[in-house]
Amino acid sequence: VQLVESGGDLVQPGGSLRLSCAASGFTFDRFAFTWARQVPGKGLEWIATIYTEDRTVYGDSMKGRFTISRDNAKETVYLQMNSLKPEDTAVYYCILGSTLRGVRGQGTQVTVSS
DSSP: OEEEEEOOOEEOTTOOEEEEEEEESSOGGGOOEEEEEEOTTSOOEEEEEEOTTSOEEEOTTTBTTEEEEEETTTTEEEEEEOSOOGGGOEEEEEEESSSTTSOBOOOEEEEEOO
16 A cells, blocks of 8 residues: 655745645555645644545635545545645645545645745
């Protein structure tokens, strides 16, 4: 099982980024996926989960700005982030499953700063 996140970058406030999570080593379309983030000294913060039938759920603070999606053919999960704020600065993780306890990738750094 392997998850590889990419797409993190330095972006100005108000900007957008799309994160990708490439999965391998298991049957992709049978699983839900979760995006979470972490800042130094704090625990993982849940962002959103997408289920096998494309049903999505979001954390309240990210709803309306972030969009989770999946492409089963490419075995990739995405997180589109719009209207980014400095407080969105964190390492973003893709997690296998619908909880924060699943296998996760190495993370990708998102920094929102002018």
